Amino acid sequence: MDDYATKIKDSAEHLIRNEFPEKALELDTLCSSEALSFNEVSKIRAEVQLPTADDIIAHLTNNKNINSTDDHHHSISAKNNNNNGTKKSHKTDLIDNTIQSPVYVFNGTVPSNPLISILEDKLRPYILHFLDSVAVIKLWIQLMIPKVEDGNNFGVGVQEDSLAEVRTSETEVTQYIDLTCKYLISRGELIKKVVKYPHVEDYRRSVQSLDEKQFVSLRFIALELRNHYTSVHDILMKNLEKIKKPRSNQTHASLY
Incomplete structure (x- = not known):
């Protein structure tokens, strides 16, 4: 068990020191790229290939x-x-x-918006990496918490506050997965309406508006993921020594 604990500690420190800043910089580059530029909105609203x-x-x-x-x-x-x-x-x-009772039958598949699919494929690995990494970091902080001793719990508050910050970030990032799922379900329902009522222009435009909304949401996700990587790295690096050695001194310790 000691070897396993050592492995977790080494892995967590590597994530905090190296991988988190790297991912933050990669996401910052992605946010500044043409793929997430608002100039792409006109392409996002491209006409969906559905019966007219x-x-x-x-x-x-x-x-x-x-x-x-x-x-x-x-x-x-x-x-x-x-x-x-x-x-x-x-x-x-x-x-x-x-x-003598003709019914229109739509043959073939209705494709997803290709630009939205590309962005989702780019962001999904970052979401999964963050959640997987946070699980390791939470365990690492918990392993660093010393046993409870009367009158000798100085520094433990820093570990608990750090753990709370990491958990908050984890909860917010988890919601990004639900956002994509809800978008796909909503778009599928609208597509069914367009196929059933191809002469109603509002249904067709609603699909375009939903795609535009998802593009803005994906840009927001990319920005927030960058911020989460940056903030978790920053707060843990500033308090790294207090997390690793919470009782190194008897002065009151607080989170930076």
Whole structure:
């Protein structure tokens, strides 16, 4: 168990000293890049490839021609098969009624917004890395907390405050995963509306607005992730010695 505790301590210090500042700088570069520039908003609002009112008209026209041909064939078939009985005639009537009630069927897949998907793929590794790293850092701080002794708990408050700060950051970053999931569900519901009512322009525009909103949210996530990496690194580095040796002196210790 001692070897495991040593491994956790070494891993946590490496994360704090090296990986966190590196990730913060990478995210700062990403936030300043063209991919997250507000100039990309016009591209985000690109028209979604979904059926339009013209598609419906073309479909109905084509269906009408098919119905006329089918009616002719059914008429000939009915004359040649009068001896099939009333059961056959009833079946033919059902087929005719079905053909004469055209329904638009959307064939193919509805793609996700490619630019949003690219940004999500770029940010997801940072979110997962942060959450995984924070789990190690929390355990490291807990391992550094000495046993409770009456009248000799100086410095432990710094460890507890540091742990609370890390947990707060963890809670906020966890919510970013839910944001992406909710966006996908909402977009899927809107896409269903567009497919069902392609002649209603507001549904089509609502998909574009939702994509734009998600782009702004992803930019916000990138900025906040950068800030979380930076703040956790800063607060733990400033209090590193107090976290590692909370009872090195008997003076009152407070969090920087």
